[in-house]
Each structure stands twice: as C-alpha cells, then as structure tokens.
Amino acid sequence: MKILVTGGLGFIGSHTVVELQKKGFEVVIIDDCSNASENVLKGITAITGITPHFEKIDLKEREKVQSFFKKYKDIAGVIHFAASKAVGESVEKPLLYYENNIGTLVYLLKELSHQQRSCFIFSSSCTVYGQADNMPITEDAPVKPAESPYGNTKQIGEEIIRDTCRVTPNLNAIALRYFNPMGAHPSTEIGELPIGVPQNLVPFITQTGVGLREQLSVFGDDYPTEDGTCIRDYIYVVDLAIAHVKALQRLLKGENTDNYEVFNLGTGKGSSVLEVIESFERVSGQKLNYKIVDRRPGDIVKAYADTTRANEVLGWKSQYTLDQAMKSAWDWERKIRN
Template identity: 40%
Template sequence: MILVTGGTGYIGAQVVLQLLGHGQTVVILDNLCNSSRTSLERIARLGGRRARFVLGDVRNRAQLDALFADFPITAVIHCAGLKAVGESVREPLRYYDSNVGGSITLCQAMAAAGVFTLIFSSSATVYGDSPRMPIDERCATGLPTNPYGFSKLMAENVMTSLAASDARWSVGLLRYFNPIGAHDSGELGEAPAQIPNNLLPYLLQVASGQRDVLHVYGNDYATVDGTGVRDYVHVMDLAEGHWLALQALMGGSGVQVWNLGTGQGYSVLQVVDAFTRTCGVSVPLVFEPRRAGDVAQCWADPDKARRELGWQARRTLDDMLRDAWRWECRLAAQHRPILYTPRITPVAVAQAASELAAV
C-alpha cells in the first residue's frame, strides 16, 4: 500500500489516480486546507475504485504513528505542503512549519514504522535564479529567491542527510517545474480554495468571468517579450513521472534527483496568446511591477529523467490549456454560474465544455 500525503490536492489527486491505474492500493492523508473531499469521488469515478482516506496533518506525529500501524504501507509519496511563492514571502513561518516541519515529522514516523521508500514533491525553485538555462540536476542549489523555495530545499536536505546516515532509505526528489492542465476527461483538476497565486488558475478565473483582469507581474525582464518565462508541464505527465520514479526506487538506496519538465520555456504573454488561440477566449491584462521572489526565467533539462526513468513529457502546451479550460468550464457549468460576467456567460461556458469534450 502506498501513502500519498496531500492526495486530494491538485497534483496529489493525479498521482493517486495514476497509482490506482497501476493496480496499487492507496491511502491518502490530507488536511483539506486547499482541496476537498469531492476529489475522492472524482478519483473513484475515474480510477474505478476508491483510495482510503484519512483526514489529518503530516505535522501530527501521533496521527502518523496510528496511520502506519493501521495500514500496511510500503512507500510514501509526499505531496502535502504549501506552494505559493508570493504567499511564502508574506508568511514565511507558515511555510517553514508546514513544508519543513511536516517533512521532518513524516520522516520520523516512517523510520519508526520501518518504511524507508520516499518520493518528495520538490520544486525547481530550489535552483534559485540560475544563470544557466536549461537547468539540469547538476546546477547549483542553495539560493532560492523566496521562502517557498528555501522550504523545499531544506526538506530536501533533511532527506539527503537521512539517506546518508542510514542505507535503508531510498529517496526520490522530484523537482517540478510548472504543473498545469487537468485530467483529459475534464473531471479532475485544480480548484484553488484561495485567490490563485499561479498564472494559469488565475487566467482561467479571468477567462470564465470570476475575476476582472489578469495581473501580469513584470514586463521588463530580459526575456523574449519582457514577461517571465516558465517550463509548463501537464499534470498528467507529472503524475506518470511519480509512478516511474517509485519503480526506480524500489529495492534501491540513497537519494536520486530528477527534474520533471518539458525542456521548453514559455513567457506569460505566450501562454495568454496560446490560450486565446486554443480556447477562443480573450482575457484583459494589467501589467504590474515585478513580484518579490519571482525569477525571470526557468526551464528544465529533463534528459536525466528520460534516461533513468524512461519518462518524457508527451502533452503540448495546447493540450495543457485545452484540458485546463475543459475542467474550468465544468466547474462553471456545475457549481458557480452566478459568479460569471457577460464576458463568458453560463450558457457559453456549458457550450464550450461540450465542444471541448468532443476534441
């Protein structure tokens, strides 16, 4: 049985679905701070069977001990954590408490239970403002530009130290670039409980009329059009990477690091233009000053994951945007029609969902 922390969240839910598809039994631990139980129903519908669910927090050692005692867990995929760069700048202690403290407590409970196989959801932010592009796993870490990145790097260091001290540990550090998109069924995607801090979920809420304009932070970077450049990877490709990494870790020891990205960078304006072209909806923009903690550009060299895991991102930017919009249209049609402005009416949202489903 595999434990997935944060398994009802945006990435965690896709990972759970991937595991179920490969015949694994799964137990989810999640405190639902940025997700909901509805993810469990969607996972069950798409996966054909249910994952077990425990409402709880990785910082609660007593609860973790009980979890490992109650379930025959053999490996852990640790997706739980806070992830917004801007929010981490405003609330650094909250991020260190959750992302670092929670990881330490989880590792302590794993060791006490005799479970030593761990995949950690890390981030390309650990590379900081890298002078070299594309970024491979040999690039230096240690100077992230925000507390979120530091919290991920600190957690990585905890796990690396553990593996150096005890050969029983087999740890995979997956450094995500920028996950976007949704399940291609339109049934499972990102539904932020708070105001989105990342580009695509905010863009989707503007496109569907929940918000007035898309704020673009910085148009004076040394990039193709002055806006920030990122490597966007489809969340379903990302989830497949977790399964392949888990297979690679089984029976091994030590720490392995893999970048999960496409190897292609896109600017904010290129993403907006691609969304308009692919999904047929224009969004108004307002340019703002640069945001604290952001870097100008960041994209991956994913060759190590290709060579060692047989993993490669297969879905294009258009796929990512089309799948994300299909999911947003479904949310609009089912749950939030009263919030939508005349830019895209509830009827238009439902029609768009129907058309996209046929693609």
C-alpha cells in the same frame, strides 16, 4: 502494494493517485483539506472505479502521524505532496511555510526510519535552483540561495532527506524537482481547484476567461526576456503524475543507484507569461483581459528544465504540448463553473 500519498486530494496528488490506481497500487490518502476538497475523492473514483482510503489528518500533529503508521503497518512507499506552495504567500507568511513544509516532513521521516524498508518520493521544485546561470537547468546546477521562503523549504526539505538517507540504509528516496504543473485530467473529473484567489498563473487565466476574475495581472514586462515577461517550463499534470509512478517503481524494484536521487521534471521548453496567455486565447477562441503591473517579490526571470536524466534513467518524457495542457485546463474550468 499499499502506497501513502500525502496531499492526495490536491492538484498533483489527485492525478498521481489516479495513475497509481491504474497501475494496480492500493492507495491511502492523507490530506487536511486546507487547500482541497473531499469531493476530489468522487472524481478519482469516477475515473478509476476505485475509491482510495482516506484519512483526514493534519501532518503537523505528530501524534496523529504516529497513530496513522500504527494503523497502516504495510505501507510500501510514500509520495509526499502535502505542503503550502505559493511563492507570494510564503514571502508574506514565512513561519507558516516553515512549520507546515518542514515540520511535517520530519515527522514522516521519523516514522519511515523505523521501518524495515521505506521508499519515499519528495515533491520538490525548480525553485531550489534560484535564478540559474545556464538554461536549460540540469540537476547538477548549483542550488542557490532561495528567492522565497517557499523555495527555501524545498531546499531544506531536500537537505533533510539527504541527511536522513545517509544514516538510514533502509530508506530510499527520490526528489522530483518539477517546474510549472498545469492542466486537468482529460476526463474533466479532477483538475486544479485552488481555494480562494489562485496563486498560480494558469488557474488565474482560466478563472479570468470564465468571468470569475475581472482581470489578470502580469507581474512585470521589463525582464530581460524576448517579450519582457518571466519564462517558465509548463508541464501537463498527467505527464507529471506518471513520472511520480515511474520514480516510485524504480525504488520499489531496487533499480536506484544511490539511496537518494534527484530528477528534473519538465518539458525542456520555456514559455513566457504572454505566450501562455496567447495559448489560452488560441484554445478558447477569446481574448483575455489582462494588464501589466509591477514586478512581484520572489519571482525569478527564467527557468526551464534539462530533462535528459529523467528521459534516460526513468524512461519518462512529457507528451503534451502547452496548447493541449491549456485546453484541458479550460475544459475543466468551464465544467466546474456550469
């Protein structure tokens, strides 16, 4: 079966392409390379022995999206990663996020709604829960007003998909709300490689550890947590990629009980910023240069997942510990800087 992966050269997308190819799927990647490199194709090929099809397309250009689906008439499913994803940047550039994350989704769904049968996996986020009232967070937790434009685009995206599925019987979709992806493929052929200054904690830690960044800023130590820093659920990217394949297979086999379903993806364990730093220091054997600074707009106090539904319904469970995931990130960082 031929599967479209949008944003397939990105961090999570590239790891998902690898897992899809390992399961025998034929993959077509769309990416505009705004936050990724075509060199990632070489890494995917090195791991799997297969080079996926690649189309360099900006999904904001609707005519090109339409042309793509005329060229590839036999797409069996779509996994949609292509989106801007940094909380801080979204606060500063909200219109960029609304255009890129919402408009592109609409264009894709318009094309899929014309097909006889479509399977759609949406890259959503735990940010839809805002600051949840209870931990761990279940899928039944209320979706709260977003703390950032990025989070709002995920909420709106889910609403668009839900509304479209309601009136489009041939469209089956799963939204995967995942927590904080980290790490790199154990081969060190692909990993997280942000363009410019990293917006996520772990690559900033490893870049600081390798000397590329002078110092890591920890945004606030006065939160109501045990050590005063924010708590998140850090999940290994390969575990996450495998979950996307399982969700896709569920739709392709017609095992879904509704044509729109939602699953949390995480480890079920929360780790504070300082605990993540300590993990790096354990696996690297070196101290990290960091300082405490003021809080950052848009950050919530804590978020970690209840993964019962994904465990029982998808038959999926995270396998890697924080230290194992951190070691893979550190191995990747050292390799690409040599």
